[in-house]
Amino acid sequence: MEYLGTTLALFGAAIAVALSGIGSSIGVGKAGQAAAGVVSEDPDKFMKCLILQLLPATQGIYGFIVAFLVLIKVNAFGGFLLDNGALLSTAGGIGILAACLPIGIVGLFSAIHQGKVAVSSIGLIAKRPEESTKGILMCAMVETYALLGLLISILAVFIPNWV
Amino acid sequence: MSVVRMQKMSLVAHESDRSRLLKLFVKSGAVEVTRTEVIENTAYVQETERKEEYESKLLKLTFAIGFLKEMSKEYRLFDKENAPKLNFKKENRLVELDEYYETAKDEVELFAAISDMEKINSELVAIKSERARMAARIDQLLPYTDMPLRFSEIRNTEHTVMFAGLVPIEKAEALRADCAPYAETAVFGAAKQSAFVAVAYKDDAKELETALAAYDFVPCAYDYDDTASGIIAELKDRDATLELRRKEFVEQGISYKDKLTPVKVLYDYYKIEVAKADVMELCPRTGKAFVMEGWVPVDKVEPLTKDIKRKCKLTEVFFRDPADGEQPPTLLKSDPVTGAFQGITEMFGVPAYRERDPGIFVAIFYFLFFGIMISDAGYGLIMALVCFLIVKIVKPVKNSGRMLIMFGLCGISTVIWGALFGGWFSITLKEGSFLDKLSWFNPMNEPLKMFLLSLAMGVIQMATGFALKGIDEIKSKQIWSGIFNQFGWVVIFIGLALLFPTLTVFLGAINPDPVPEWIGVTGDIGMYVAIAGFAMIILGGAAGKKNPLKMVTGALGNVYGSINVVSDLLSYSRLFGLGLTTGVIGYVVNMLADLIVNTFFGGGWYGWIVAVPVLIVGHAFNLSINLLGAYVHDSRLQYIEFFGRFYEGKGHAFNPLGGKTQYTYLNN
Numbered sequence: 150m151e152y153l154g155t156t157l158a159l160f161g162a163a164i165a166v167a168l169s170g171i172g173s174s175i176g177v178g179k180a181g182q183a184a185a186g187v188v189s190e191d192p193d194k195f196m197k198c199l200i201l202q203l204l205p206a207t208q209g210i211y212g213f214i215v216a217f218l219v220l221i222k223v224n225a226f227g228g229f230l231l232d233n234g235a236l237l238s239t240a241g242g243i244g245i246l247a248a249c250l251p252i253g254i255v256g257l258f259s260a261i262h263q264g265k266v267a268v269s270s271i272g273l274i275a276k277r278p279e280e281s282t283k284g285i286l287m288c289a290m291v292e293t294y295a296l297l298g299l300l301i302s303i304l305a306v307f308i309p310n311w312v
Numbered sequence: 313m314s315v316v317r318m319q320k321m322s323l324v325a326h327e328s329d330r331s332r333l334l335k336l337f338v339k340s341g342a343v344e345v346t347r348t349e350v351i352e353n354t355a356y357v358q359e360t361e362r363k364e365e366y367e368s369k370l371l372k373l374t375f376a377i378g379f380l381k382e383m384s385k386e387y388r389l390f391d392k393e394n395a396p397k398l399n400f401k402k403e404n405r406l407v408e409l410d411e412y413y414e415t416a417k418d419e420v421e422l423f424a425a426i427s428d429m430e431k432i433n434s435e436l437v438a439i440k441s442e443r444a445r446m447a448a449r450i451d452q453l454l455p456y457t458d459m460p461l462r463f464s465e466i467r468n469t470e471h472t473v474m475f476a477g478l479v480p481i482e483k484a485e486a487l488r489a490d491c492a493p494y495a496e497t498a499v500f501g502a503a504k505q506s507a508f509v510a511v512a513y514k515d516d517a518k519e520l521e522t523a524l525a526a527y528d529f530v531p532c533a534y535d536y537d538d539t540a541s542g543i544i545a546e547l548k549d550r551d552a553t554l555e556l557r558r559k560e561f562v563e564q565g566i567s568y569k570d571k572l573t574p575v576k577v578l579y580d581y582y583k584i585e586v587a588k589a590d591v592m593e594l595c596p597r598t599g600k601a602f603v604m605e606g607w608v609p610v611d612k613v614e615p616l617t618k619d620i621k622r623k624c625k626l627t628e629v630f631f632r633d634p635a636d637g638e639q640p641p642t643l644l645k646s647d648p649v650t651g652a653f654q655g656i657t658e659m660f661g662v663p664a665y666r667e668r669d670p671g672i673f674v675a676i677f678y679f680l681f682f683g684i685m686i687s688d689a690g691y692g693l694i695m696a697l698v699c700f701l702i703v704k705i706v707k708p709v710k711n712s713g714r715m716l717i718m719f720g721l722c723g724i725s726t727v728i729w730g731a732l733f734g735g736w737f738s739i740t741l742k743e744g745s746f747l748d749k750l751s752w753f754n755p756m757n758e759p760l761k762m763f764l765l766s767l768a769m770g771v772i773q774m775a776t777g778f779a780l781k782g783i784d785e786i787k788s789k790q791i792w793s794g795i796f797n798q799f800g801w802v803v804i805f806i807g808l809a810l811l812f813p814t815l816t817v818f819l820g821a822i823n824p825d826p827v828p829e830w831i832g833v834t835g836d837i838g839m840y841v842a843i844a845g846f847a848m849i850i851l852g853g854a855a856g857k858k859n860p861l862k863m864v865t866g867a868l869g870n871v872y873g874s875i876n877v878v879s880d881l882l883s884y885s886r887l888f889g890l891g892l893t894t895g896v897i898g899y900v901v902n903m904l905a906d907l908i909v910n911t912f913f914g915g916g917w918y919g920w921i922v923a924v925p926v927l928i929v930g931h932a933f934n935l936s937i938n939l940l941g942a943y944v945h946d947s948r949l950q951y952i953e954f955f956g957r958f959y960e961g962k963g964h965a966f967n968p969l970g971g972k973t974q975y976t977y978l979n980n
Contacts, residue, residue: 200940207941211889214896226903282659286951289944296889297882300763303892307759 157242158223158311161249162216165302169212169256169295176205176264183268187275197274197281201267204288208252208260211299215252218306219245233312241311248305255298263291314669316966317610318640319631322348326601326626333624334588338970339409340619341980342612344641345969347594348605354596359589366582366589369423373579376426377975379433380572383565390559396569403576406709406979412581415574422578425571432565439558446547456532456540458500459507463534466509473517475524477531478505487527495520507532507540576975584970584978591969607640607966640665642963650675652717660951661961668784670959674950677773678718681949683725684769685942687755687891688898690737691935692726695719710977722942733891737931738898755888756895761821762888768812770884770953774877775805777957784958796852797870800845801877807842810834849874880953886945894938901930 184198222245223229223237231237237245270284321343325333337343350356381400388395415422455478466476479487484499484506491497495512508529512520536543595602608616613631620629634640642662646654653675663669686692699720703713734741734751741748755762782798785791814835816822853870854863905923913919955961970978 203937203940204944207893207937210893210897210937214893217896217900282947285944286948289948292945293883293886296886299889300885303759303889304763 151236152229154237154239154242155223155229157239158219158237158245159225161242161246162219164246164253165212165219165249165256166209166216167212168253169260170209172257172260173206173209173212176208176260176262176267177202179264180205180267180271183271187271190275194274194278197278198271201270201274201281201284201288204267204285204292205260205263207292208256208263208295211295212252212256215249215299215302215306218303219249222306222311231312235312238312244309244311245306248302250302251298251305252295252302256295259291259295259298263288263295266291314645315663315665315667315963316643316645318607318634318643318665318966319610319613320634320638320640321604321606321608321613321616321629321631323604323620323627323629324601325604325624325628327597327599329624329626330592330602333620333627334591334969335409336616336619336623337968338584338588338978339980340612340616341968341970341978342608342616343606343969344608344967345591345594345604345606348596348603350596351603354598354603356593356595357597359592363586363589366586369419370579370582370586372423372426373575373582375433376429376568376571376575377579379429379565380569380575383562384569386562387566390562396566398569398572400572402712402974403573403976404706404709404712405977407577407580407976408979412577412584412978415577416581418574419578422571422574425568426575429565429568432561436558436561436565439554439561443551443554446551450544450547453534453540453544455505456500456507457544459509459540461509462539462542463532463536464538466532468514471514472511473514473520474509474511475520475529475531476507476509477524477529479508479524479527479529480504481506483527484508487523487529490527491520491523580973580976580978583973587969587972609643609966634665639963641966643966644669644671646671648717649721652714652721653678655714655718656947656950657961658965659947660955660959662963662965663959663961664963667960667963668780668958670780670955673776673780673954677776677954678946678950679721679725681769681887681946682722682942683727683729684766684887685890685946686722686726686894686935686938687729687733688735688737688894689727689730690735691894691931691938692723692728692730694723694935695726695939696721696723699723712977719939733895735895735898738895738902755892756899758821759888759892760819761816762891763885764812764816764819764821766884766887766891767881768809769887770881771805771808773884773949773954774881774957775802777954777959778802778805781958792855793852796848796855800848800852803845803848804842805845807838807840807845810838810841812838814838846874880956883953884949886949890938890941890945893941894934897934897938898931901927901934904930 180202184202187198188195220226224231229236266288267284270281270287273284274281323333337345377400380398384396384398459476461476463476466474468474481501481504487508488497488499491510491512494516495510497508497510500507500509510520510524538546591604592602595604597603608631617629617631620627642665644654644657644662650672654671656678657663657669657671657674683692686695699716703716703720706713708716730736731747731750732752734748734754736747741751753761778798778801782794782802785794785798811834813831817824817827817831849870850867853866853868855866857863857866905927908923908926909915909919913922970980
């Protein structure tokens with residue numbers, strides 16, 4: 150049981166990276182389908198479509214960053230012993246697990262919805278390629294909330310002195 | 313960075329001056345023609361016929377460009393080394409107006425070449441469809457490949473019947489067994505379908521037919537005087553010949569590569585001609601003369617008048633300042649540095665003619681924020697070097713290099729911020745080294761400080777936005793609203809700025825020991841200033857209203873509106889999020905390389921053979937994804953958080969005659 154705290158923290162890392170990764174896969178996947186359709190009609194629009202397809206990918210990266218910070222926090226690369234020479238306590242583990250939830254949950258949903266906006270924006274490129282930047286910006290609006298989730302997760306993982 | 317003054321041009325001209333006048337306008341690139349109200353005894357004339365002719369020529373030219381593109385693609389497939397490098401994008405040089413006219417003079421020759429291309433194209437299409445037909449026939453004959461009979465040999469004799477056709481392979485053996493008592497059969501194996509041949513006495517014909525039908529037998533419908541394999545060989549032979557002919561045609565097609573440039577020039581010539589025809593449709597005409605109106609930038613008025621006087625004797629032209637109700641188009645004047653960022657403003661919308669051009673502020677803040685978002689000096693160096701090198705080598709004409717210069721400048725900003733954050737390809741700096749001394753703090757170790765820095769940036773930009781709006785309102789005589797509603801926020805933000813040192817210590821972002829006394833003092837002052845500002849906003853909401861109820865709702869409305877401001881301020885935390893993202897991913901890439909060298913390969917030099925590509929690909933990925941992120945989110949901060957305060961961007965951009973070309977840049 151002495152590893153329970155560490156395990157909980159790692160579980161949090163897993164949630165952060167997995168949920169936001171799922172969201173990004175769905176978002177990028179949907180956008181990719183739409184992009185392939187447009188490119189089949191006009192291969193010249195490939196780059197513009199690719200950029201839009203890539204936008205929902207960032208949530209997965211945010212989740213990855215939080216997971217990575219958790220690994221550093223619990224000293225996963227150095228034998229799990231913290232600075233004070235002890236393992237992470239159960240309470241600390243629950244704390245870190247909770248800190249991982251914002252980016253996990255928000256990442257999941259915002260990536261899916263950003264994917265939907267990206268699909269529409271790819272449709273916009275098909276009709277009016279010169280307006281592609283506006284499509285990109287509309288996608289960026291959805292990402293704001295993932296960024297806020299990331300922010301809270303990072304601050305909550307990093308700032309408190311979890312022991 | 314400002315909006316260029318415009319003057320309204322009105323002219324009356326004789327039809328004989330028309331083409332000279334329009335040519336002059338195109339050459340000057342300084343006239344946007346607007347619709348003129350019909351005057352007595354005049355009427356608009358539709359230029360349908362002329363435009364149709366131009367459009368059909370444009371179609372032909374578009375075909376030629378597409379054809380050459382196709383040919384160069386096809387040619388590359390079989391002769392990569394000698395494949396010509398053709399530029400199907402906009403040509404990176406200024407084309408003189410005379411060159412367009414010269415090209416148009418030789419258009420007969422050019423269109424002859426295009427009709428040759430059309431012939432080659434139809435030959436190629438014919439070859440393609442014949443080959444498709446042959447491929448389909450080969451597919452159909454394939455199951456009969458092993459059957460040694462010629463198709464013409466499959467026929468009934470006086471006493472026997474003969475059947476040949478296909479049955480599904482899994483049913484073939486059962487069918488053979490079934491008709492073994494009365495028929496001679498043979499099966500020639502193939503993939504899904506087997507060729508099945510059966511011979512029987514006429515008396516048994518009925519029985520055989522029933523058996524065949526029961527096993528999904530499909531009779532063969534061919535009567536070639538040859539075996540299947542013979543026909544297939546023949547078809548393949550023919551196919552090889554066609555392939556050779558196709559190559560010949562492609563080679564013929566590619567030999568027209570020299571026509572690409574003239575075709576592109578001629579395309580734009582007709583594009584301009586169509587624009588001219590469109591413009592003429594806006595002018596009321598009498599048959600002998602016409603009236604035209606348009607906008608001309610002030611500094612172009614004099615040279616234009618001179619040119620018109622000199623070349624068009626039967627034209628009378630007048631200029632006047634725009635009237636109050638009129639909305640002239642917007643042309644932005646800019647210098648090379650801040651002009652690089654002009655694209656950001658234009659994407660949102662150019663300012664209305666009488667609105668302020670936010671360009672200089674956008675340039676400053678965009679530059680500032682970009683560096684924080686990427687936050688790695690190494691990446692910044694790469695960006696700056698690559699962008700400026702491309703600009704140096706390619707020398708983009710007109711405005712086409714603006715974006716590159718912008719990213720180059722942002723690279724410089726990234727170098728500065730990266731050095732402050734100690735980010736050099738995410739390598740952990742040695743303590744006490746030169747680069748370490750350069751750095752201010754590491755956002756990975758002190759995220760809270762980074763967070764506060766981001767918000768501080770937001771405070772500065774939003775305060776600027778409110779101040780600009782306040783100035784505009786005061787200028788337009790809305791003095792109360794300007795002072796209270798807008799400058800109230802500026803006061804609040806100044807208060808916040810004074811509060812910042814206290815806040816950083818209080819939140820533990822900085823831990824000075826001992827805590828200097830002035831921090832408490834500035835904190836107190838800041839708080840009172842912020843409260844005073846808040847009071848100004850409440851007053852501003854109530855000001856100018858007579859009904860006390862409306863005063864209260866107005867004040868409450870302003871208080872409620874402050875929630876928006878706070879959420880906008882928090883939005884600047886994306887600077888922090890994106891900045892940290894770069895650092896962490898870079899760190900992971902480095903760790904991976906370290907793992908490969910030291911753990912997998914035990915520290916041997918050969919580990920680097922694997923590690924170096926990992927480093928290059930990893931950092932390239934990191935740089936590209938963060939470039940995209942920074943570009944998008946930096947723009948967003950300008951559009952929503954900054955422009956939301958004061959800028960509408962509802963002008964329409966100055967669109968001079970001859971300004972829209974597709975494949976060339978007109979020198980004007």
